[in-house]
Each structure stands twice: as C-alpha cells, then as structure tokens.
Amino acid sequence: MLTRDERSPTYGQEHVEGNVSDFIESTFASRYVAEPLPRYQLSEYGVPAHVCYQLIKDVRALDATPKLNLASFVTTWMEPEARDLMQDALDVNYVDTDEYPSSTEIQNRCVSILAKLYHAPSVAGEEGRGDPVGTAxxxxxxxxxxxxxxxxxxxxxxxxxxxxxxxRPNLVMGRETHVCWEKFCRYFDVEERYVYAEEGRYCATAELLEPLIDENTIGVAAVLGTTFTGEFEDVQAIDAMVDRVNAKNGWGVKIHVDAASGGFIAPFIYPDLEWDFRLSNVASINVSGHKYGLVYPGVFMENYLGSTERSITLNFSKGASQIIGQYYQFLRLGFGGYRKIFLNLEVVRKRLRRAIQLTEHFEILSPEVGVPVVAFRLTTLTGSDGKPHHRMYDEFDLADRLRMRGWVLPAYTMCPNAENIKLMRITIREDMSVQMADQLIIDLKNAIRWLDTHFIFTAEMAERMQKKLSLERLDSSTFNSDDFTVVRPC
Structure with a gap:
C-alpha cells in the first residue's frame, strides 16, 4: 500500500521551466518524498534516514577520491581498529575531564611521547616521565x-x-609561512616582518631574518616543511643567530617551530638534524597529527616549556576521537614502525623525482631533504628562433588535464614576491604505492603529449587575440586558412 507521499511525484512543471537552484533532490529519493527539499533552510517535516543519506551521498558524488588527492597532506587511511576506536569516541567531549578522565590521560601520554621525541628537557633521561606542558x-x-x-x-x-x-610587538618570519601566522598578527595586533622569497630561494635564512629583529620582536617563526616545496628552514642556524642577537642586546628572543608537516618526519628520517628543544632558543613546537602523525584530520599537538598553566587551548569543547587515534598510532607503530613507513615514502619520493626529471619537461624545486613531496615546474623550450620560450600551456592546464584521470595534482604560484613562479606538487602519503607513482608518471607523460599537440588558450591570451583581431569571440573560423587548421577550437 503506497502512502500519499509515495504516490505524489517529485518532479513537476516547475522543474521544466523554473529555477530549482534553491532545492536539493535525488532521483532515488523521489520514491519517498513528494517535494524537493529546500537547500538553504529547514524543511517542514524532514525525511527518512535512508533518504537523507542518499541526498547527501549524491551531493558528494563528484568530489575527488581522497587517495588521488596529491594536494593534501591529510591522512587518508587508517587501520579498521583505529577507526573503530575513533568511532567509539565520537560522542565524547574531551573537555569534560571529570566524566571522561581517560581522554585526558591519553592526551597527556601523547604530549609526553612527543616531548620525549623532541628532546624536551622536562622529560630528559631514558625513563623519566617528567612534566611536559602541551595540549591537543x-x-x-x-x-x-x-x-x-x-x-x-x-x-x-x-x-x-x-x-x-x-x-609595538613584531614577529619575524619567512613569507612562506602558513596563513595562520598572518591571522595571528592581525588578530592580536602584532606587526608581521617578513623575509620574502625570490627565484632560487623559497625559504627564510638566518642571515635574512637577523636584520628584522629588534627590541620589540616577540619571537622568530621557523618552518620545518613548507607547503610550497616541503623544505626545512635551517632552525639550527636561526638558533645560533638568535643567540648572537640576544647576547649582544640583552634581549630574550625565542623561536617557535612550525613543524606541522616535518615534526613527524625529521625524528625518524633525519635524527641527527637539530631543530627541536635541543636548541636553547626553541620555546615551542606545533605538529599536525593529521598529516604525518598518520591520523584522520582533527588533532594537533603543542608542546610548551616553562609554564604550569594546564588549560591553554583557545577552544573549549572538542571531540576526543583524534586524540584516541593518535595514541593508537603511537602504540601500534612505535619508533620503528613510523621509521619504516617514512622510509617507504622516501623510496616513492625518490622514484617520482627521478622519473619526473627523466621526462626532461620539468625542473625539480623541492630539496633532497624535507617533507616527502616532489615540487616541480615546467621548463622553457627552445623555439624555432633558437631562444628560450614558454610553452603554449602552463602548470594549471596540466593540472586540469590530469584531473580528467582523477588525479588532483595542485598547480599554484609561489609565496608573495615570487608569484611569477608557477609550480606543481605531489604529496606522498602512506597510501601511495610504487605502482600508483608509476601510473601517475604515465598519466603525466600522456597529459604533456596531449597538450603539446593541442592548442590551449588562457583567458589572457584569448583576450589579447580578440583585441588584436577586433573579434567578439574566438571560434574555428578565426584560424581557417589554406595552411593552418585548428586542432581543437577554443
């Protein structure tokens, strides 16, 4: 027996003639709902759970596949046991420490593990737990x-x-820092002082940071793994510079290390690299568990020295799931497990780097030491006049072509003062196999081959040509001649 709603059609004449952009609907859901649901306001009665599920699933259907999203550092795979533990904690509000004391204990264990990993004096010694201060x-x-x-x-x-x-406080940093640093300066009335990037140098150096420091400098921000090229700033050199400045002027300038990406890479791949609390002026470190901590998004760890305040977060309520997930990974993998995974990533990175170089179409911009990414840009070509010329397409066109194969390989411009540099980046995560890397190279070559034999017009190129030829628009007739035929009209 059909209900009245089931007998009523979802689609009507308004779908033929009217504007339905304010509604959300699904072909499958039409069996169960009489009218499309409003998109930007509450419906009067709601819908059954399975209908709601289908509607949202349809909205997300065209999203990229996370595994093929090479733009993101975010973890896209965890073991089923880890997912189950995180699922069990979805309804836990971490801040209710009296009701959920285990979450607080697990967070403190994670903080202690990281403090030990980063050589914090508060946990010095082999067995000493110490009392590090930090938070998720x-x-x-x-x-x-x-x-x-x-x-x-x-x-x-x-x-x-x-x-x-x-x-008049100021903060000194490289311009390649995350936008969060700019937000801080704007929100908390601090003057930002930048070392700008330039061709061939995409990070700040100690020598360039030093002249920006004065008596009003609250600190120096150092980056261990930039989002542009994965490069590590030389934190040890920055620390030595800060030592000299403080000794000369009687100041107490300190360093915060933004190790969002590199904080989980350096201890396992480059253990002799000194960037953490082994350096006397490093006061705090942040690291993203959702990146190379190998946990789904949502958890960051922050370690501080010299404070006894325990409630140090800006937010109040927050879930415990990601904290649980991070502790699972620490127990599950241990030092050796993390090192094995990151050594595997290094193999994939080196294989991709070599394969990209062998195409002779690209220049590698990422350094040998850093976060496991490969950043690169298109090379110039020698034209018929014997001079270097840019291609008739750029990195953004190449990214669009690869998107047709499902790859999300980002094209972007370098940080301010070097915006003329276009580049692409492959972020290598645990779920990228050697086979995936090889397929990416095949698709990259095929995309280049296609672009080399087809015409691509950017909006700027089309605008210049239209003005030059006094045309309202470009079509294939623009290029018709006895000796020229357009391959793909634009």
Missing amino acids: TVGSSEAIMLGALALKKAWQTRRKAKGLDTS
Whole structure:
C-alpha cells in the first residue's frame, strides 16, 4: 500500500521551466518524498534516514577520491581498529575531564611521547616521565596562535619588568609561512616582518631574518616543511643567530617551530638534524597529527616549556576521537614502525623525482631533504628562433588535464614576491604505492603529449587575440586558412 507521499511525484512543471537552484533532490529519493527539499533552510517535516543519506551521498558524488588527492597532506587511511576506536569516541567531549578522565590521560601520554621525541628537557633521561606542558588543539590556527601568544606574553613580561613600552610587538618570519601566522598578527595586533622569497630561494635564512629583529620582536617563526616545496628552514642556524642577537642586546628572543608537516618526519628520517628543544632558543613546537602523525584530520599537538598553566587551548569543547587515534598510532607503530613507513615514502619520493626529471619537461624545486613531496615546474623550450620560450600551456592546464584521470595534482604560484613562479606538487602519503607513482608518471607523460599537440588558450591570451583581431569571440573560423587548421577550437 503506497502512502500519499509515495504516490505524489517529485518532479513537476516547475522543474521544466523554473529555477530549482534553491532545492536539493535525488532521483532515488523521489520514491519517498513528494517535494524537493529546500537547500538553504529547514524543511517542514524532514525525511527518512535512508533518504537523507542518499541526498547527501549524491551531493558528494563528484568530489575527488581522497587517495588521488596529491594536494593534501591529510591522512587518508587508517587501520579498521583505529577507526573503530575513533568511532567509539565520537560522542565524547574531551573537555569534560571529570566524566571522561581517560581522554585526558591519553592526551597527556601523547604530549609526553612527543616531548620525549623532541628532546624536551622536562622529560630528559631514558625513563623519566617528567612534566611536559602541551595540549591537543582543534586545528593549525589554534596551535599556531597558542605558540605565538606564548611568545608575546613572555615578551610583554620581560618588557614590563624593565618598565619598557609593550605597544609595538613584531614577529619575524619567512613569507612562506602558513596563513595562520598572518591571522595571528592581525588578530592580536602584532606587526608581521617578513623575509620574502625570490627565484632560487623559497625559504627564510638566518642571515635574512637577523636584520628584522629588534627590541620589540616577540619571537622568530621557523618552518620545518613548507607547503610550497616541503623544505626545512635551517632552525639550527636561526638558533645560533638568535643567540648572537640576544647576547649582544640583552634581549630574550625565542623561536617557535612550525613543524606541522616535518615534526613527524625529521625524528625518524633525519635524527641527527637539530631543530627541536635541543636548541636553547626553541620555546615551542606545533605538529599536525593529521598529516604525518598518520591520523584522520582533527588533532594537533603543542608542546610548551616553562609554564604550569594546564588549560591553554583557545577552544573549549572538542571531540576526543583524534586524540584516541593518535595514541593508537603511537602504540601500534612505535619508533620503528613510523621509521619504516617514512622510509617507504622516501623510496616513492625518490622514484617520482627521478622519473619526473627523466621526462626532461620539468625542473625539480623541492630539496633532497624535507617533507616527502616532489615540487616541480615546467621548463622553457627552445623555439624555432633558437631562444628560450614558454610553452603554449602552463602548470594549471596540466593540472586540469590530469584531473580528467582523477588525479588532483595542485598547480599554484609561489609565496608573495615570487608569484611569477608557477609550480606543481605531489604529496606522498602512506597510501601511495610504487605502482600508483608509476601510473601517475604515465598519466603525466600522456597529459604533456596531449597538450603539446593541442592548442590551449588562457583567458589572457584569448583576450589579447580578440583585441588584436577586433573579434567578439574566438571560434574555428578565426584560424581557417589554406595552411593552418585548428586542432581543437577554443
């Protein structure tokens, strides 16, 4: 027996003639609902659970496949046991420590593990647990702002103790830093002082940072793994520079290391690289568990020294799932497990790097030491006049072509002052196999081959040609002649 709603059609004449952009609907759901649901306001009665599921599934159907999203550092695979533990904690509000004390204990264990990994003095020795101060945060913005706020508060305390002005704080950093740093400066009234990138140098150096530091500098931000090329800034050299500046001027400038990507790579692949609390001026470190901590999105860890305040987050309520997931990975993998995974990533990275170089179409921009990414750009070509010329397509066209095969391989411009440099980046995660890497190279070559034999017009090129020829638009007639035929009209 059909209900009235089931007898009523979903589609009507308004679907033929009217604007239905304010509604959400599904062909499958039409069996169960009489009218399309409003897209931007609450419906009057709602829908059955399975209908709701199908509607949302349809909306997400055209999203990229996470495994093929080479733009993202975010973890896209975890073991079923880890997923089950995280699922069990979805209804746990971590901040309710009296009701859920195990979540607090697990967070503190994670903080202690990271503090030990980063050579924090508070956990010195083989067995000593110590008392490191840190917290899990909701996202990178909170983690960065906590670290920067700690720098600002310490600077204000030093200045006030000497009776000095505290109204003009500044923060020194490279322009390749995450946008969170700019947010901090805007939100908390701190002047940002940047070392800008340039051709051939895409990170800040100690020599370029030093002239920007003065008595109002709250600290220096160092990046262990930039999003542009995966490069590690030389934190050890920055620390030595800060030592000299402090000794000369009697200041107490400290360093925050933004190790969102590199904080889980360096200890396992480059254990002798000194970038952490082994350096005397490193005051705080943030690291993203959802990247190479191998946990689904949502958890960051922040370690601080010299504070006894335990409630140090900017957010209040937050779920416990990602904290549980991070602890699972720590127990499951141990040091050896993480190292094995990252060594595998290194093999894939080197294989991709070599294969891309062998195409002779690209210049590699990512360094040999850094986060497991391969950043590269198209090379120039020698034209019929014997001079270097740019191709008739760019990295963005290549990214579009690869998207047709399902790959999300980002094309972007370098950080400010080097925006003229276009590049692409392959982010290598645990779920990228050698076979996947080889298929990517095949598709990359095929995309280049197609672009080399077809005409691509960017909006700027088309606009210039239209103005030059005084045309309203471009079509195949524009190119018709006895000795020229357009391959693909644009």
